Amino acid sequence: METRVEIINHKRFRPYVIGTAQMEKLYTGMRWGEGPVWFADLEMLLFSDIPNDRILRWAEGAGVSVFRAPSNHANGNTRDRAGRLLTCESGARRVTRTEADGSITVIAESYHGKRLNSPNDIVVSADGTVWFTDPDYGILSDYTGDKAESDIGVCNVFRVDPQCGQLSVATGDLVKPNGLAFSPDERILYIADSGASHIEGGPHHIVAFDVNEAGTLSNRRVHAEISPGIPDGFRVDMDGNIWTSAQDGVHCIAPDGELIGKILLPEHVANLTFGGRKRNRLFITAASSLYSLFVGTKGALRP
Incomplete structure (x- = not known):
């Protein structure tokens, strides 16, 4: 299908646009696609279809198949430092890890004896700390x-200590924390606040926090307002740019917060990730479809 790109800052965004690369629709038929995660060793993508209660698998030449169903309304997915799948189970209100033998280990499901809301998106830092958002969607x-x-x-937004497994609050400052990702050097944690989805005049921006040596967050500031729509899931490339979902x-x-360009799609985008053999293929989950586009940059080594 035709690739539709809007270049806002030519100098900064044009190097990321490959003129001969075509937008590909890899699959359609979801009710709300989310949580794409790339498995480089297996050359496959996993992604969630939340209302249909399943995790799907895509591989080049093999198409799409069901990886897990039911999935407890799985939402965000990522991999830990050992390559294991971590999943935010929105329906079961917990975060789980899929072990090498296929068994499921619960990473987090309650805080001070109270159930979590509905874990949404998740990342793992270099030291193995698990970070996830817990809005009420x-x-x-x-x-x-x-x-x-x-x-x-x-x-x-919670963090799970990699040594003892203790769950702690990283920040409670956001209305509806959603997607999250680190800068390439992990000195900044970006978090989407999509409160405008249900609150008139609510936030629709990505905030940035400095990450301190102890793993605490400080210096909260708004990094970028997202319009039209709200920011949901996003990822960071090797140059520090944020590639975020929007309506x-x-x-x-850009790293300084400037909107430098857009990839336009006919559907509301929910999430995305970098993958492919060179980490230069953008996989995009939209409302009902999975798309991909080769771009002139690579995803950061750590999501």
């Missing part, structure tokens, strides 16, 4: 989880 209706009241009464496609945000 999965308990607002029966569509992407099970409707319920929040036990903890707040939407947090009209994928927006590319």
Whole structure:
């Protein structure tokens, strides 16, 4: 299909646009696609179809098949330092790890004896710390989880200590924390606040925090406002640019917060990741479809 690109800053964004690369629709038929994660060793992509309660698998030449169903309304996915799949199970209100033998280990499901809301997106830092967002989307209706009241009464970003497994609050400052990713050097943690999805006049921006040596966050600031729509999932490339979901496609945000370009799509984009043999293929989960596009940059080694 035709690749539609909007170049806003020619000098900064044009090097990332490959003129002969075509947007590819790899699959359609989802109700809300999310959580793409690339497995370089297996040359496959896993991604979630939340309302259909399944995790799907895509591989070049093999198409799409079901990886796990039911999936407890799986949402965000990533890999840990050992290459194991970590999943935010929106329906079960927990974070799990899939072991090498296929068994499931629960990483987090409660905080101070109270159930989590609906874990949404997840990343792992170089030291093995697991970071995840816990908005209330999965308990607002029966569509992407099970409707319920929040036990903890707040939407947090959590971190799981890699040594003892202790769960702690990284920040409780956001209305509806959503996607998250580190800068390439892991000195900055970016987090989407998509509160405008349900709150009139609510936030629709990506905030940045400095990551301190102890793993605590400080110096909260708004990095970029996303419009139209809200920021959901996003990833960072090797140059420090943020490639984020938006209502009209994928927006590319420079390290200084400038919107430098867009990849336009006919569907509301939910999430994306870098993959392929050279990490230069952008895999995009939109409302009903999975797309891909080769770009002139590579994803950061750590998501």
